[in-house]
Amino acid sequence: MTTNKRENIMIASLMLFTERGYDATTVPMIADKAQVGAGTIYRYFENKEVLLNSLYRECVEQLYQRLTEDFPVSASVREQFHHLFQRLIHFGQEHREKLTFIDSHMEPRILDEESQNKFYECLGFLQKFIIEGQQQGIIVQLHPDALIPIFYGTIIKLFKVTRDGDLEESADLFAGIEECCWNGLKIH
Amino acid sequence: MTTNKRENIMIASLMLFTERGYDATTVPMIADKAQVGAGTIYRYFENKEVLLNSLYRECVEQLYQRLTEDFPVSASVREQFHHLFQRLIHFGQEHREKLTFIDSHMEPRILDEESQNKFYECLGFLQKFIIEGQQQGIIVQLHPDALIPIFYGTIIKLFKVTRDGDLEESADLFAGIEECCWNGLKIH
Amino acid sequence: MTTNKRENIMIASLMLFTERGYDATTVPMIADKAQVGAGTIYRYFENKEVLLNSLYRECVEQLYQRLTEDFPVSASVREQFHHLFQRLIHFGQEHREKLTFIDSHMEPRILDEESQNKFYECLGFLQKFIIEGQQQGIIVQLHPDALIPIFYGTIIKLFKVTRDGDLEESADLFAGIEECCWNGLKIH
Amino acid sequence: MTTNKRENIMIASLMLFTERGYDATTVPMIADKAQVGAGTIYRYFENKEVLLNSLYRECVEQLYQRLTEDFPVSASVREQFHHLFQRLIHFGQEHREKLTFIDSHMEPRILDEESQNKFYECLGFLQKFIIEGQQQGIIVQLHPDALIPIFYGTIIKLFKVTRDGDLEESADLFAGIEECCWNGLKIH
């Protein structure tokens, strides 16, 4: 009885939105999966769009927490990169849907401005890291927005592959890819 | 006035599917943009799903052509990578929608097996390149499916950034990112 | 704090039914206005339809009381008309919503037979007055049901106008209209 | 095949709105009665509210035509009244639903401003008649808005009674009531 319905709805819609996309997910589908009546969803969220945005913000907020919390401000750039890369990986491993969802629903058609800004805040943190690394002469001198894809884009696709394909996730694999991405960023 | 209606429909749906996604694109929208009657679409494609699959295959086919055509079979691994990277970049520059479309619609929910296989064929070509590079002791020894994201994932996100954000595309930028990605792949 | 909840619900629903109509009034709206929980309404009324009928009967009953109480049985027809007209006017002035509500919800779709009969009882009293006036050779010889509208219809519309428009209610105005209506009924 | 669907929808919704009211009439009900698919209604009217307003305007426009057309500008006030009264009666006899519909849906909650203005235009014509009659010293000196109910309110209720009850419509009856109403308006 003490099941939190709001939470159930959030979890169910996260799974469905990630799997099928926003438009292909119907409200009854969410209700079914969340084990609530369809009408109940509207007690917690004004409408489907609001549900999406609430979910999006919560996911991005969690990712942001993960990235920034315990960030080794005074450590080496390499160690900072290790922190960011591992946090992204851990986040993806624990909440694969959340990472995929964040990445695949970043469209202004359905997301409101606040949600988009939340994402840019996250991105801003990564940009700051890149710029600092560049100032220390350690990271390649290219536009930060062009360098972020080297690890962010790689990780996103990596999780896509490990879900669909037969590639097995392992600490070794992720450590290897981290090294590759770092090699991609650093000045040789 | 012998404008090819089939072609118009393909172009219109490519733009709309890419911009809004499959589910948020209505057949009348496509008809409007293609300047044909809604019924006409059904003369050329059995239904919306078939249209999507036809479009998908054609796009992947073109990408595949681009990647494989004039592939320098006997050149160095670095030169082969240059070929692949540049072909991906050029394809994205000339047909940004196609690249985005291919990437964002790779879901088994709507794509039939043949379309998915077409994509895997493309991927297979990239895998072969990776494996060969590894056999020559030049590319890092990690699962090819985990290495492809290092440049494919990077390029995909790069094009997303150059569309949304204020980052300007330039040959220099792409050359720089190519070098980065190569550094990510090669053994140091 | 022993506010009678049943009474509050009646008052709230009277206002809302009159203003918005039965179908456009939701039970939560009534609960809100009555300052009770939505469920509480169902303690006092079996359902929305029963609430409407209860309210309708009560209103008609009150109107009937007003019309009949102290009716000058043995006075002149003109004096009797004065009584009826003034009672209608006073009822409308004190309980404008009730009069409007009675008039606008006289539809067999939602009212049960008993409620309708209650209204016809009221009408019957007016008919009796007309018939008696005709027997005394004072009121025009037309079907009573066609004569009642001359003052009842007039008063209903009059209250509509004084609510919506800028026409101000005043004893003089009502006295004037009473005279008009009487002139409409009486034989010249 | 040449059945005008728009017209069918208008007729069906007129009957249903009049009989059941706007809120109690569902779109499928209208579709059924109009013998069209539910979706078809939305080809002709943006939504249910627009349908109501279109219908309202058309009905009021017709009534206005009836009242003003061939109005005997230079005849006596009595003759002018005869014209107005008879036109109202004829309109009600030929299109009872239209008259009832106009009268019962004059609520700003669903009608847009243009529709309401259309009605006030109609009312304005009646006011002008009253005022002119007063200037000629023939009609009672009371606010025109309070005098219009004497015949307009009477007629509305009269048609209600002849529908529900057993009162039979006849030229004689209407002529009698016209005389009554005129007696109500004129100075004795």
Place this chain on the structure above:
DNA sequence: GATGAATGAGAATTCATTCAT
């Protein structure tokens, strides 16, 4: 007794698809 969270049947509306012209 009172509440209001939960429900699901039913409402308005959209849209893929058909088919007469």
Place this chain on the structure above:
DNA sequence: GATGAATGAATTCTCATTCAT
């Protein structure tokens, strides 16, 4: 061949009613 009006199944959302607290 081409069209777009017509359709009805499916979608989002509302609200009368119930029932655990």
